[in-house]
Amino acid sequence: MPDTVLWLRRDLRLDDHPALHAAAQAADGAAVLPLFVLDPRLLQHAGVARTAWLLRSLKEWRSAAGTDLVVRTGDPSQVVPQVARELGARSVHVSADFGPFGSGRDIRVEALLGEDQIELVRSGSPYAVAPGRVLKSDGSPYAVFTPFARAWREHGWRLPASGPPSGLRWSSVDGEPLPAEPAAAVDLRLPEVGERAAQVRWQHFLDQGLEGYAAGRDRPDLDGTSQLSAHLKYGEIHPRTLLADLASRRGEGARVFGTELAWREFYADVLWHTPSSAWGYLRPQYAAMRYDEPGELFEAWTAGRTGFPFVDAGMRQLLATGWMHNRLRMVVASFLVKDLHLEWQHGARWFLDHLRDGDLASNQHGWQWTAGSGTDAAPYFRVFNPVTQGLKFDPDGDYVRRWVPELGHLPGRVAHEPWQILDGYLQGYPERVVDHASERQESLDRYAEIKGR
DNA sequence: TTTTGAGTTGTTCGA
DNA sequence: GTCGAACAACTCAAA
Numbered sequence: 001m002p003d004t005v006l007w008l009r010r011d012l013r014l015d016d017h018p019a020l021h022a023a024a025q026a027a028d029g030a031a032v033l034p035l036f037v038l039d040p041r042l043l044q045h046a047g048v049a050r051t052a053w054l055l056r057s058l059k060e061w062r063s064a065a066g067t068d069l070v071v072r073t074g075d076p077s078q079v080v081p082q083v084a085r086e087l088g089a090r091s092v093h094v095s096a097d098f099g100p101f102g103s104g105r106d107i108r109v110e111a112l113l114g115e116d117q118i119e120l121v122r123s124g125s126p127y128a129v130a131p132g133r134v135l136k137s138d139g140s141p142y143a144v145f146t147p148f149a150r151a152w153r154e155h156g157w158r159l160p161a162s163g164p165p166s167g168l169r170w171s172s173v174d175g176e177p178l179p180a181e182p183a184a185a186v187d188l189r190l191p192e193v194g195e196r197a198a199q200v201r202w203q204h205f206l207d208q209g210l211e212g213y214a215a216g217r218d219r220p221d222l223d224g225t226s227q228l229s230a231h232l233k234y235g236e237i238h239p240r241t242l243l244a245d246l247a248s249r250r251g252e253g254a255r256v257f258g259t260e261l262a263w264r265e266f267y268a269d270v271l272w273h274t275p276s277s278a279w280g281y282l283r284p285q286y287a288a289m290r291y292d293e294p295g296e297l298f299e300a301w302t303a304g305r306t307g308f309p310f311v312d313a314g315m316r317q318l319l320a321t322g323w324m325h326n327r328l329r330m331v332v333a334s335f336l337v338k339d340l341h342l343e344w345q346h347g348a349r350w351f352l353d354h355l356r357d358g359d360l361a362s363n364q365h366g367w368q369w370t371a372g373s374g375t376d377a378a379p380y381f382r383v384f385n386p387v388t389q390g391l392k393f394d395p396d397g398d399y400v401r402r403w404v405p406e407l408g409h410l411p412g413r414v415a416h417e418p419w420q421i422l423d424g425y426l427q428g429y430p431e432r433v434v435d436h437a438s439e440r441q442e443s444l445d446r447y448a449e450i451k452g453r
Numbered sequence: 454t455t456t457t458g459a460g461t462t463g464t465t466c467g468a
Numbered sequence: 469g470t471c472g473a474a475c476a477a478c479t480c481a482a483a
Contacts, residue, residue: 136481144460144480218462263461330462369461381475382463389463440464444475451476460480468471 011235016160018124023093024165031171049322049356052185060194067170096122100275131272198231213253220325229357286373307432310390322356334384344371
């Protein structure tokens with residue numbers, strides 16, 4: 001039997017890897033060649049945090065597999081058939097990609113491979129249930145989360161396979177050295193990357209975080225979240241693994257964490273059915289709303305200099321670490337859309353450029369939820385008050401002081417309201433760029449203009 | 454086909 | 469300080 005190709009993308013692990021098992025089975029005693037294609041078109045949009053994460057994850061994969069992962073730069077529709085031909089392979093194995101870019105790319109690659117009688121075999125996906133599988137009884141997709149989640153649980157998923165296939169042999173051809181990380185990655189505080197780190201983090205969360213997760217997940221001043229988002233994004237750990245571990249656990253935390261995974265799957269499903277929702281309004285009437293153009297206020301938002309401590313802390317956490325706590329993602333998004341009156345796409349693009357976990361489906365639909373144009377969107381009157389949110393979810397001001405050093409001299413909760421105290425602006429913190437109460441009313445007025453259309 | 458109940462994450466105001 | 473109601477109207481899911 002000739003060797004087969006395992007084309008890795010967002011599945012950089014060895015454990016519970018259906019495509020790896022399928023490749024080993026197809027090789028039938030011959031070797032499996034692991035390949036990663038650096039697509040310049042994708043890297044262009046990935047941002048520093050994601051690029052650095054990806055390159056480190058590829059290194060980790062190499063060292064865990066103990067083989068030379070072949071890296072080539074170029075358009076996959078040229079590179080993949082070329083490598084397969086070089087090797088004399090009969091099949092190329094992948095985890096299915098359901099995104100609008102990836103699924104189109106795979107169809108092109110599949111056609112080109114077909115010209116040489118090489119098969120593209122899709123096994124597994126980044127999800128417990130592949131997008132498109134959960135449907136209503138009339139065959140149409142769900143557009144509301146709660147019934148989707150119920151049907152998704154009833155649909156169920158297979159149990160994780162344990163470890164890589166036995167008797168697996170790797171092979172190799174000439175590749176390229178991994179490119180250097182972007183220089184700015186040095187300043188970025190990224191955690192450990194790779195499958196092993198993902199498993200360690202998951203165990204840590206099971207032991208320390210799960211029990212208090214239902215409430216703790218809303219507290220950015222505490223280590224209350226799983227921090228698995230980027231590991232999931234790169235497939236270093238699979239949601240099936242997490243769901244299998246959750247199944248044996250009772251309690252509110254396990255239930256709520258399972259629901260968060262369901263949100264990830266729901267948004268992937270929505271994007272699969274409606275690819276235009278990546279950049280277009282899911283509720284079209286919102287395109288007719290009056291919006292402002294990004295200018296100085298947008299710049300202030302990106303830099304974490306809006307004068308609202310909770311908002312600025314979130315934006316600076318993003319710049320410093322490539323990650324932002326979910327509570328802050330909602331707060332800063334609400335601020336961009338409802339206090340600055342900018343279209344959600346500006347914020348979504350900034351997030352994708354800076355988040356290490358930047359995922360098209362979750363990111364875009366999260367933004368649309370805030371903007372009011374998404375599935376299950378926030379009601380129009382739900383405008384976050386950035387100060388109240390801070391007082392509620394960072395009650396001692398610890399999170400704000402951690403990320404906004406100019407407020408470091410303010411004790412306790414007054415860090416959220418430097419205007420309340422005489423020396424609040426002692427260290428050069430900017431004054432508020434807008435008046436929240438009047439901008440809130442402005443948002444409600446603008447909504448009223450498109451109501452009923 | 455029609456009907457009915459429900460729908461992630463909030464804020465403000467007035468009693 | 470606490471609590472409940474109001475904040476619209478619409479779309480969706482399921483019986």
